[in-house]
Amino acid sequence: MIDVVSLPPLATVQDLGRVGHWRQGLGRAGAMDPLAHRAANWLLGNHENAATLEIPLTPARFVIAQDTVFSMAGAACGARLDGVALPRCWAGPAKAGQELTLGVMDGGARVYLGLPGGIDVPMVLGSRSTQLREGFGGFEGRVLMPGDRLRAAAPSPIMPEISCALPGPRPEGSDDIVLRVLPSSETNEFSAQSRDAFFSDAYKVTPASNRQGYRLDGPVLERDATGELRSHGIAPGIVQVPGGGQPIIQLADSATMGGYPKIACVIEPDLWRVGQARPGDTLRFELIDTATARAAEREEAVTLNALRSSLAHLGHLQKVWS
Numbered sequence: 584m585i586d587v588v589s590l591p592p593l594a595t596v597q598d599l600g601r602v603g604h605w606r607q608g609l610g611r612a613g614a615m616d617p618l619a620h621r622a623a624n625w626l627l628g629n630h631e632n633a634a635t636l637e638i639p640l641t642p643a644r645f646v647i648a649q650d651t652v653f654s655m656a657g658a659a660c661g662a663r664l665d666g667v668a669l670p671r672c673w674a675g676p677a678k679a680g681q682e683l684t685l686g687v688m689d690g691g692a693r694v695y696l697g698l699p700g701g702i703d704v705p706m707v708l709g710s711r712s713t714q715l716r717e718g719f720g721g722f723e724g725r726v727l728m729p730g731d732r733l734r735a736a737a738p739s740p741i742m743p744e745i746s747c748a749l750p751g752p753r754p755e756g757s758d759d760i761v762l763r764v765l766p767s768s769e770t771n772e773f774s775a776q777s778r779d780a781f782f783s784d785a786y787k788v789t790p791a792s793n794r795q796g797y798r799l800d801g802p803v804l805e806r807d808a809t810g811e812l813r814s815h816g817i818a819p820g821i822v823q824v825p826g827g828g829q830p831i832i833q834l835a836d837s838a839t840m841g842g843y844p845k846i847a848c849v850i851e852p853d854l855w856r857v858g859q860a861r862p863g864d865t866l867r868f869e870l871i872d873t874a875t876a877r878a879a880e881r882e883e884a885v886t887l888n889a890l891r892s893s894l895a896h897l898g899h900l901q902k903v904w905s
Contacts, residue, residue, distance in 0.1 A: 584651065585683070585698070587731045590643035593794070596702050596721035597637045597835075601710035602762075605839050611819070612712040613722065615639075615794060615835050615858030616693050619657035619672075621659040621887065625894045626654040626674035628740070631702025634711040634721075636733060638694045640861075643685040645696075647677045648732060651739045652696055654734065656749060658691025658859060661747035667786055675744035690751055691859040692857055700737025715794070717834060747894055752856040759785055759865045762853045765876055767845035767847035780804070781846055786830065792862060794836040799866065803828035806844055814842045822850040822868075851878045852883040 597620065614620035614637055621631045648883025654674035655662055662669040674697070674813045677683070685694060704711050704722055713721025722731065752760050770778065786801035804824045817823065821833045823843035832849060833841075834857060839861050847868060849857065860866065871879075 584648035585653065585733045586646045586648045587727055587729055588646055589729055590645040591640045592726065594636060594638045594727045595713040595715065596704050597712045597854060598634045598710055599632045600835065601708055604708060608839050609717065610837055610839055611835065612714050614695065616657060616855040618855040619693065619695045619749065622656035622672055622747060622890065623654045623695040624671035625891050626656065626672065626745055626747065627697050627699055629697060629701055634704055634748050636696040636698060636702060636727065638685065639692060640710050641685045641688050642751045645683040647679055647683065648683045649679050650807065651698065651735060652676050652742055655694055655696055657694040658686045658688040658696050661686030670746040672749050673744065673746045692861040693858055698733060699739050700735055701734040703734040716841050721756060732804050742745060745897060747890070754860040755817050758865045760860055761867050762856060762867055763871045763879060764822065764847035764849050764868045765871065765873065767848050768846035770846050772806050772844060773846055774807050777804040781867055782870045785867050788860050788862050788864045788866065790862040794834055794838060796834055796855060797832045797860065799830050804830060804846060812842050812844055814840045817841045820851065820854055820863065821845050822849065824848045850879055852879045
């Protein structure tokens with residue numbers, strides 16, 4: 584068990600999301616960075632869909648309420664357990680009374696905290712994710728607050744410390760986060776100048792960004808077509824352009840319908856990069872075709888399988904050696 588002492592706003596319990604309810608108007612929610620969420624679970628030997636605590640920005644402070652093991656993965660944040668520095672992606676034991684502190688985040692926007700078997704919250708409509716707008720799921724359907732206690736869904740195993748490396752959201756040597764996108768249904772309704780700008784210039788993440796969507800600031804996008812669009816289905820990754828001409832990337836808590844024209848869609852394997860973007864970070868959009876998107880999905884599957892297998896093997900070896 585871990586007690587919350589202090590943490591930033593909007594920390595929520597999430598798994599990989601609630602699927603199959605789009606036609607009822609219910610979005611999927613789930614982790615903004617599925618890669619870090621999975622890593623936090625695999626470090627403990629959990630199923631990848633076990634619930635973790637998603638912590639956006641820092642600082643945060645917790646007290647270990649009972650001997651346990653826990654994991655962390657995501658942005659580097661100067662994490663310390665009773666003053667001892669911890670790696671960016673780590674799992675290991677903690678004693679009752681020890682204090683876990685998270686400092687200033689570096690190179691990302693979210694950290695995921697895992698417990699054995701996942702965080703013990705009810706399964707609702709096939710998921711343990713928090714639906715903030717609807718007020719259910721996760722930890723009582725709300726954000727975490729000081730005084731809350733996180734309980735593990737399974738007994739704590741005996742395990743030594745273990746860590747792993749995860750990629751950062753930016754290509755090496757680049758200041759920008761590069762997102763691969765597919766064209767959308769209204770892409771060709773935007774002016775040629777707007778399309779050229781969107782697929783070549785950088786856009787900055789604004790402070791008016793959250794789990795529902797990231798509002799960007801950059802070249803104004805103008806639509807040649809006239810008239811209003813009827814509301815139509817949208818999903819995480821869709822890039823909409825409202826009347827002001829500045830794009831919005833729909834994310835984990837996106838609505839299921841919207842009437843703004845769509846200029847592109849960020850492919851699923853790159854959504855974790857958006858989840859680690861902070862206000863002030865710059866994004867660039869790289870137009871790809873469907874074949875390239877499918878290849879990216881296959882490449883992601885290979886990478887995830889390799890990470891899961893290597894962590895399972897390392898955990899087994901460390902148990903044997905200890």
